[in-house]
Amino acid sequence: QSALTQPASVSGSPGQSITISCTGISSDVGGYNYVSWYQHHPGKAPKLVIYEVSNRPSGVSYRFSGSKSGNTASLTISGLQAEDEADYHCSSHTSSNTLVFGGGTKVTVL
Amino acid sequence: EVQLLESGGGLVQPGGSLRLSCAASGFTFSIYAMSWVRQAPGKGLEWVSAISDSDDTTYYADSVKGRFTISRDNSKNTLYLQVNSLRAEDTAVYYCAKDVDGYYPHYFDYWGQGTLVTVSS
Numbered sequence: 001q002s003a004l005t006q007p008a009s010v011s012g013s014p015g016q017s018i019t020i021s022c023t024g025i026s027s028d029v030g031g032y033n034y035v036s037w038y039q040h041h042p043g044k045a046p047k048l049v050i051y052e053v054s055n056r057p058s059g060v061s062y063r064f065s066g067s068k069s070g071n072t073a074s075l076t077i078s079g080l081q082a083e084d085e086a087d088y089h090c091s092s093h094t095s096s097n098t099l100v101f102g103g104g105t106k107v108t109v110l
Numbered sequence: 111e112v113q114l115l116e117s118g119g120g121l122v123q124p125g126g127s128l129r130l131s132c133a134a135s136g137f138t139f140s141i142y143a144m145s146w147v148r149q150a151p152g153k154g155l156e157w158v159s160a161i162s163d164s165d166d167t168t169y170y171a172d173s174v175k176g177r178f179t180i181s182r183d184n185s186k187n188t189l190y191l192q193v194n195s196l197r198a199e200d201t202a203v204y205y206c207a208k209d210v211d212g213y214y215p216h217y218f219d220y221w222g223q224g225t226l227v228t229v230s231s
Contacts, residue, residue: 001172003154036217038155045114045205045221046155057219089155091217098169099145099215104154 004029004090004102011108017078020105022090023071028100030071034093037066037075040104041086049088050075077107085109112136112220114206119225126196126229132189132206132222140164140184143209145218146191148202148227158204159191163212174200196229203227 005023012018022029022037029035037050048057050066053073063078073092077084090102118130130146145160159180160169168180179192189206203226207218 003156006154034216038218040155045223046207046218047221048217048219051210051217051219091155091157093214093216097214098171099157099160099217101147101155101157 001028001094001096001098001100004092004100006088006090006102006105008103009106009108011110012080013110014080014082016080017076018080018107020075020077020088020090020107022073022075022092022102024073024092024100025071027095028092029068029073031095032093033068035066035068035073036091037064038089038091039084039086040089046089080109082109112208114208114220114222116204116206116222116225119204119227121228121230122196123231124197124229127192127194128196128227130191130193130204130206130225130227132191134187134189134206134208137208137220139182139187141212143212143215144182144189145207145209145215146180146189147205147207147218147221148200149205149224150199150202153202155205156202157215160209160215161189162214167213169214193227196227198229201227201229 203224
């Protein structure tokens with residue numbers, strides 16, 4: 001199972017919006033609505049920010065939103081804030097009943 | 111409050127073994143699938159293995175199949191990962207993660223802080 005494809009890094013200024021893509025294939029991202037996104041600050045436990053493509057867990061800022069088109073899912077962070085600087089990882093359920101992650105994207109707030 | 115506390119990591123020589131543990135509290139452990147996810151230095155997250163709520167079904171990434179064994183003791187609220195025939199590329203922080211479902215891996219609403227496994231001679 002190959003890893004999902006994410007850009008290595010994305011940056012933006014405070015207040016701007018950024019979008020991170022996550023590309024898979026029809027047997028993972030394209031075939032299921034079990035795409036999730038995690039925020040990971042180094043040294044801490046990863047935190048779920050989006051589940052089932054576009055749902056936000058309780059307590060996660062409305063500034064985080066998710067979508068999917070075909071084999072590509074996306075995470076958008078609007079109104080970028082300094083605290084959003086972290087690594088972001090997408091994942092998807094697969095047709096083998098396993099899970100696959102992307103390579104991770106480092107978000108830098110300029 | 112949900113807590114997942116991993117232990118058992120350490121320095122081990124190539125070919126060696128370790129047993130990782132994850133003590134869970136704050137939720138009904140026996141009704142949720144659990145997974146191990148790792149992150150090698152400078153790399154992204156990699157899903158390693160999952161186990162269903164009742165321990166009757168296990169799932170593995172191809173990279174660890176035949177070398178790693180996941181198990182759980184619902185009476186002790188503890189998840190395990192037996193890691194054998196370790197290689198340098200298994201060096202990583204290993205996280206325990208709680209799934210939102212009971213059967214196969216979907217996504218994780220809680221994670222532990224991780225335990226570091228270093229494979230080196």
